[in-house]
Amino acid sequence: MSEQQAVLFSELSCGDGHRIAIATLNAEKALNALSLEMVDRLGAQLDRWEADPGIAALLIDSVGDRAFSAGGDIRRLYESMVEHGEDENPYARDFFSREYRLDHRLHNARMPVITWGNGFVMGGGMGVYQGGDFRVVTERSKLAMPEISIGLFPDVGGTWFLNRTRDNSGLFLGLTGAQINATDALFVGLADVFLAHQDKTAVLDELAALAWAEDRDARRAQIDQVLQDRERRRRELLPPAQLEPHAAWVAAVSACATLDAASAAITAYAGGDPWPQRAVATHSRGCPVSIFLAHELNRRGRGLALADALRLELVAALNCAKYGNFREGVRAQIIDKDNSPRFAPATLAELTPDIRQQYLTPPWGDAPHPLADL
Numbered sequence: 001m002s003e004q005q006a007v008l009f010s011e012l013s014c015g016d017g018h019r020i021a022i023a024t025l026n027a028e029k030a031l032n033a034l035s036l037e038m039v040d041r042l043g044a045q046l047d048r049w050e051a052d053p054g055i056a057a058l059l060i061d062s063v064g065d066r067a068f069s070a071g072g073d074i075r076r077l078y079e080s081m082v083e084h085g086e087d088e089n090p091y092a093r094d095f096f097s098r099e100y101r102l103d104h105r106l107h108n109a110r111m112p113v114i115t116w117g118n119g120f121v122m123g124g125g126m127g128v129y130q131g132g133d134f135r136v137v138t139e140r141s142k143l144a145m146p147e148i149s150i151g152l153f154p155d156v157g158g159t160w161f162l163n164r165t166r167d168n169s170g171l172f173l174g175l176t177g178a179q180i181n182a183t184d185a186l187f188v189g190l191a192d193v194f195l196a197h198q199d200k201t202a203v204l205d206e207l208a209a210l211a212w213a214e215d216r217d218a219r220r221a222q223i224d225q226v227l228q229d230r231e232r233r234r235r236e237l238l239p240p241a242q243l244e245p246h247a248a249w250v251a252a253v254s255a256c257a258t259l260d261a262a263s264a265a266i267t268a269y270a271g272g273d274p275w276p277q278r279a280v281a282t283h284s285r286g287c288p289v290s291i292f293l294a295h296e297l298n299r300r301g302r303g304l305a306l307a308d309a310l311r312l313e314l315v316a317a318l319n320c321a322k323y324g325n326f327r328e329g330v331r332a333q334i335i336d337k338d339n340s341p342r343f344a345p346a347t348l349a350e351l352t353p354d355i356r357q358q359y360l361t362p363p364w365g366d367a368p369h370p371l372a373d374l
Contacts, residue, residue: 007041008063011055014208018056021049021111022204025062031070032062034124036095038073042128043102050110056212056219058109060128061116061200065140068117069125072099074150074330081327088363092321096155097370099124100310103157104374106131107306112220114227117141118197127156133220134227135190137182138197139237143190145170146177148286151329151343152320153293153313159301160309165189167251169243174294175253175262176279177286184243193227196234203230242275249276259295263348287325287343292351293359307374314371319359 008024023042025032049055062068072095080091106113106128115132121143129135129143137143145154145162154162154174162170165188172178173188185191195203206226213219243250249269256262266283269276283291293316301309320326325343332341345351362369 006035006038007045009045012204012208014056014210014212016211017054018212019054020204020207021055021058023058023060025060025069028062028064028066030073031067031120032064032125033071033073034069034099034128035073035076036091036098039095039099039102043098043105046102046105046109055111056210057112057114057207057223059114059116059204060106060132062118065119065197067120067122067125068115068129068141069122070120071123071125074334077321078327078330078335081321081330086322086324089318089321092318093370096314096317096321099127099156100314100371101374103127103131104307104310107157110216112216112223114223116200117143117191120144122146123152124156126158126161130157130161130190132192134223135185135192136195136227137185137191137193138195139182139239140197141182141185141191142179143181143185144177144179145174146179146282148175148177148290148294149282149329150333151287151290151325151327151341153290153297153316155313155317157306157310157313159297159313160304160306161190163298163301163304167247168254168298169247169250171254171262171295171298172250172266172279174298175283175286175291176266177282178243178275178279180243181239181241183238183241187241187244187247193231194234194238195227195230196237199230199234203227206230246273246276259292259348262295263291287329287341288345288348288351289320289323289325289343289355289359290329291348292356293320296356296360307371310374311369311371314369315362316359318363319361322363323358 006027008026010022012020113132114134115129116136117129118138121129169188253265
């Protein structure tokens, strides 16, 4: 498949003359992982649709049943990190800068945006998904920010949207890489509405039958009515809660004043439920620098606007690409698949103040921030 086909664009005609724009991620074998070319094509098409007053709303979905998008194109990032080492990495800078710009644009789009989060919604896919005014989960949805396993951190706006979760439970998700289903995504505030995946065509038909209002907020209300009416008919398909039974523990972890206290609270879990057991295991194996960044950016991100959060994330992301842990994590998990990353430092106790500061210092020196104009 060529990159030119990696995102499909179409429009659905409405009875009143408006059109619904549809962007479909089309890299099924790669679980619709976002490449730089996909980011650029989405951004360019968004330019055209936003300039067209005939577009009433935008739906972003994906091909296949396995994933909305399981992350970013980390294989290509890995190649760039191998090539450049600790030297300036133009590809990493372009990828993260343009990806974050796209995420910011979706949050501020002229038209209402529906993101159809069927299957895996992870990492870079979460960045696009969270840009929706209506974040749809289905019976197959599996949401996660699993970056601590590969030497990165919850980026693509995670500093902002994980901070907006119930009881700051997003911090727990970032520190553990825990995967949640539709029921828990609704519970913590990372999704808005539950629909059966098979109902997507019917939902589009109902939206196409609307007499669209001209005001954006009024259009949002029209979409909300359609989706809520459909959700009421499908509540019996919601999967059993995984996080909610442990909500008090998750809230307690997320309320800890320090990273050391939060890590201790996570690893102190001694119950027999497989869901928290997996979260504890992933945290225990995670990259210490990544765990630090997940905690520190969540702390710094409280009260930040999305643009400021993305600017903060770009500093950390480029330093992750520069200093080796991200490269090592991808090597172990994706390239060699030995699942034995050699992270440095190897423990949270070895994270010196100098190492912490290293990852939070702009790698471009006194030059303007690449996202200064957001």
